[in-house]
Amino acid sequence: MNIVETESKYTSGVSSKRPLAIVRGKGAHVWDDRGREYIDCVGGQGTANVGHANPFVAEAIAEQARTLISLTEIFYNDKRAAIEEKLVAISPNHANRVYLCNSGAEAIESAIKLARYSTGRTGILAFMRGFHGRTMGALSATWEPKYREPFVPLVPGFSHVPYDNLDKAREAITDQTAGVIVEVVQGEGGVRPGSREFLLGLQQICRERGAMLIVDEVQTGFARTGEMFASEHYGLEADFACVAKSIAGGLPMGAVLIGERVKKLEPMIHGSTFGGNPLACAAAVAAIGFIERENLAGRAAELGEYMIGRLQRIESPMIREVRGLGLMIGVELKQKVTPSLMALMERGVLALPAGLNVLRLLPPLVIKKSDLDAVADQIEYVLNDTHESN
Numbered sequence: 292m293n294i295v296e297t298e299s300k301y302t303s304g305v306s307s308k309r310p311l312a313i314v315r316g317k318g319a320h321v322w323d324d325r326g327r328e329y330i331d332c333v334g335g336q337g338t339a340n341v342g343h344a345n346p347f348v349a350e351a352i353a354e355q356a357r358t359l360i361s362l363t364e365i366f367y368n369d370k371r372a373a374i375e376e377k378l379v380a381i382s383p384n385h386a387n388r389v390y391l392c393n394s395g396a397e398a399i400e401s402a403i404k405l406a407r408y409s410t411g412r413t414g415i416l417a418f419m420r421g422f423h424g425r426t427m428g429a430l431s432a433t434w435e436p437k438y439r440e441p442f443v444p445l446v447p448g449f450s451h452v453p454y455d456n457l458d459k460a461r462e463a464i465t466d467q468t469a470g471v472i473v474e475v476v477q478g479e480g481g482v483r484p485g486s487r488e489f490l491l492g493l494q495q496i497c498r499e500r501g502a503m504l505i506v507d508e509v510q511t512g513f514a515r516t517g518e519m520f521a522s523e524h525y526g527l528e529a530d531f532a533c534v535a536k537s538i539a540g541g542l543p544m545g546a547v548l549i550g551e552r553v554k555k556l557e558p559m560i561h562g563s564t565f566g567g568n569p570l571a572c573a574a575a576v577a578a579i580g581f582i583e584r585e586n587l588a589g590r591a592a593e594l595g596e597y598m599i600g601r602l603q604r605i606e607s608p609m610i611r612e613v614r615g616l617g618l619m620i621g622v623e624l625k626q627k628v629t630p631s632l633m634a635l636m637e638r639g640v641l642a643l644p645a646g647l648n649v650l651r652l653l654p655p656l657v658i659k660k661s662d663l664d665a666v667a668d669q670i671e672y673v674l675n676d677t678h679e680s681n
């Protein structure tokens with residue numbers, strides 16, 4: 292079977308695909324169907340923090356698959372109890388409850404609903420360049436017009452103000468605001484860390500005005516930025532922390548970590564058939580255990596600082612800025628990023644865009660320093676090569 296041809300024929304078409312079929316992974320490396328090896332700085336778009344084919348996660352999944360795969364939340368379960376207890380224990384916001392679901396967008400969707408439920412208000416404030424997912428509620432919080440416009444009318448009650456501008460947020464948060472939804476580091480929007488003053492200021496205004504602060508840790512969670520959650524860099528304690536991506540070692544799962552200001556949630560107001568299924572819960576217990584045992588947060592902090600420094604020393608007129616937090620790294624270019632991504636792929640490195648002109652790296656956190664050196668060398672080569680050929 293020609294994988295690319297077959298998928299091209301039958302896929303919905305909504306993904307922008309690269310002409311490469313990846314069939315295997317190990318740690319921070321993946322292989323295509325011809326056996327060619329790549330250093331993977333796409334990392335499943337941030338879902339592969341513990342590395343591809345992590346043996347502890349694989350074993351937990353296999354064991355749980357032989358024991359019990361599906362069980363809805365109308366019954367209790369050992370693996371679900373374990374992951375709920377763990378998520379509360381590591382929550383950055385002193386959460387006292389957890390809602391389990393299946394993806395980032397679903398976690399966001401849930402927090403939006405629960406913020407409205409808890410406050411009895413309807414307004415949701417979000418930020419320009421923010422990305423929160425593509426279901427109707429999450430899309431209403433997402434800023435990028437290209438994602439939104441084909442689907443209007445979206446959910447009423449949403450507005451956007453500039454990111455990292457506390458004055459504009461202060462003007463926009465009123466006694467009708469149910470929730471304020473923010474990324475600690477904007478991911479899709481260009482790898483932009485928020486300032487301490489902005490994030491803690493939002494928290495204070497929300498508390499003063501009775502609005503719920505919803506922190507989107509979908510991309511920044513599970514050690515990516517050098518702490519278990521990016522909120523910890525600032526002591527940020529949101530009312531809802533939405534997590535997903537790497538929570539379960541690459542299996543689909545999401546969660547909302549619910550703080551004590553959120554009112555009691557009554558049975559049946561929200562739910563999901565697959566949410567909290569034992570298979571995903573067992574994978575999450577194993578993945579989080581691995582992140583803690585291997586101190587992947589410390590590793591991301593150290594390697595991230597090293598890599599950002601390494602990239603900042605690249606001399607290329609094509610680079611506008613290198614920024615990031617931990618191993619969530621963006622190289623803002625003075626040109627469109629797609630040709631550089633394609634050239635990197637040719638040279639054995641897979642990387643992501645963030646918007647039109649930012650090259651984004653989200654490698655598995657188990658990546659070796661020597662691999663990061665190789666990635667930096669290839670980025671330098673490709674940027675200078677592009678420059679010469681222009």
Ligand SMILES: Cc1ncc(COP(=O)(O)O)c(C=O)c1O
Pocket residue numbers: 336394395396397399422423424425474478479507508509510535536
């Ligand atoms: C910050 C952020 N929030 C939400 C989402 C949506 O997550 P999912 O694709 O799992 O629905 C993403 C996905 O990239 C994200 O980066």
